[in-house]
Amino acid sequence: xxxxxxxxxxxxxxxxxxxxxxxxxxxxxxxxxxxxxxxxxxxxxxxxxxxxxxxxxxxxxxxx
Numbered sequence: 001x002x003x004x005x006x007x008x009x010x011x012x013x014x015x016x017x018x019x020x021x022x023x024x025x026x027x028x029x030x031x032x033x034x035x036x037x038x039x040x041x042x043x044x045x046x047x048x049x050x051x052x053x054x055x056x057x058x059x060x061x062x063x064x
Contacts, residue, residue, distance in 0.1 A: 005062065013058030020053040 028046045037045070 009055075009058045009062045011058075012061045013054045016054040016057045016061075017050060020050050020057065024049040024053055 024046050027049060028042055031045075032042065
């Protein structure tokens with residue numbers, strides 16, 4: 001993977017950050033009754049899940 005592939009993947013991922021916020025919120029809401037983490041942990045999980053989902057979609061868009 002050269003540098004241009006990485007840049008294109010990151011551009012796709014940055015655009016998808018906006019759209020992946022809602023699915024990550026729903027996943028965290030589904031997880032909340034099953035666990036007893038603090039509010040800060042839930043916030044960090046939501047941010048990390050949003051970034052992870054957007055990177056996955058960005059990779060999919062790059063290679064599909």
